[in-house]
Amino acid sequence: MKNKNKSIIIWLLSGCFLVFVMVVVGGITRLTNSGLSMTDWHLVTDTFPPLTEAKWQETFEQYKQFPEYQKINIHNDFTLSDYKYIYFWEWFHRLIGRVLGFVFIIPFVYFLIKKKIDKATLNKCYILLGMGALQGFLGWFMVRSGLIDNPDVSHFRLSLHLTFAFITFAYTLWVALDLIYPNRNEVILPL
Template sequence: MTKQRKENKAVIYWLLTGCLLIFIMVIVGGITRLTHSGLSISNYKLISGTIPPMNEVEWKEAFELYKQYPEYQKLHNHFNLEEFKDIYFWEWIHRVIGRFIGLVFIIPFIYFLIKKRLSKSTINKSLVLLFLGGFQGFLGWYMVKSGLVDEPNVSHFRLAAHLITAFLTFAYTFWVALDLMFPDKKAIDKKFRNFIRIGFAVLILQIIYGAFVAGLDAGWIHNHWPFMNEGKFMHETVYIEHNPIYLNFIEGKSGVQFVHRTLAYVVAIFILAIWYKAKRMTMTSFQTRGVNLLLIMVGVQFLLGVLTLLMAVPVWLGVLHQVGAFILLSAMTFTLHRFSK
């Protein structure tokens, strides 16, 4: 780390703690999705909802409420109380962590304000973070609502919005921490910085399509690589599920999977190009670490994606693939910051 302003240390630790908690939140969220636990709690109580059912009577009441909604009626009507408790746990812990993150951001923020430990710029950035956190919570409930009406499935668009907001909240929190960790300005290559920005945007698009795949359960089809079923690069199901054709690429299982697996090559090529271009420049030690980590992580993430597909998305591997995306985004954020400031 370059020279730090001593008075910023506590603020940096606060922001990095937030990053760690968002990371944990994303892992639990991935488990919640892959175990199909997200619709187990059909009401939202900000305060009292932090306490799970504490006795048999309360558990039966929660189970009876669950029975009123499509997921139980159409998918889980064979569930007993113990099976309900299993899926209830993951959604409950996901919501509790969300509330805890809110407290971890708000309480220290107020303390730092009172103690005048934040610059005007950091205050403004922190307010953006608080808004993103609140918006993320709203999107979570908005997503759950979509699965409580007619069909026991949440909208994959709302799922993607919920997930990508979490990733962007993390990236921005990390960026604000990096601003404080590396306060010194330096000359930059704007052309190269803009190239990394494009790579960042492509990675975000790929993460969105990963959420589409998860939301549509599209990882359980075409479980082959490098080609889809029947040895075809683009299987005909990619473009015949919906009409007009473009809907296949945002709502069709095969179409969405095709885009996600194709974008993986685009992301890998972009990062390889970033690494190659950077190696021809004079870099600082942190810039070197950033581009090297990028190259390593895109290889790891590509491999995880292929294995997840070939093994038809076992929970542990699906979660690991999501963790890989998170770390890859972290490396991209760090690299972009080091070539931007």
């Protein structure tokens, strides 16, 4: 690839890959009914799962205060071991989100400082930054719907979260393709 934007292209395609992984893990999270296992959201703390049995027990006791446990899992002999399994998938999904944030922001700041991003691409990257923040909010908004009365997330919010992930993937790919094929609009007419 002989392109002055090679590092930016690789960065954007890495973002596409991570969004794809995030969607797959999000699907596993949904299929394993793991999405409501983490009952609160902290951007910085809770980066790692509980590290001691006492902390696991405390986290499990918090989970027991919410509808999924009270209306469904209380009747299924749901143990701490079962909880650790569902917790893992939601935690992993959120961890990938954090990694994706770092993979976007750190190189973005570097490219800004080094002035490697042209103005048109820079504006698209600001949009991507906003899309990433909105996607995080939509995830929280979706999970919140299952922590109030109904032990399941709103299908409308889930659809919005997933659809916006697809849109974010497509937009990121489009920005990368713009850099890969900068002269795509030039039409060559035969003589």
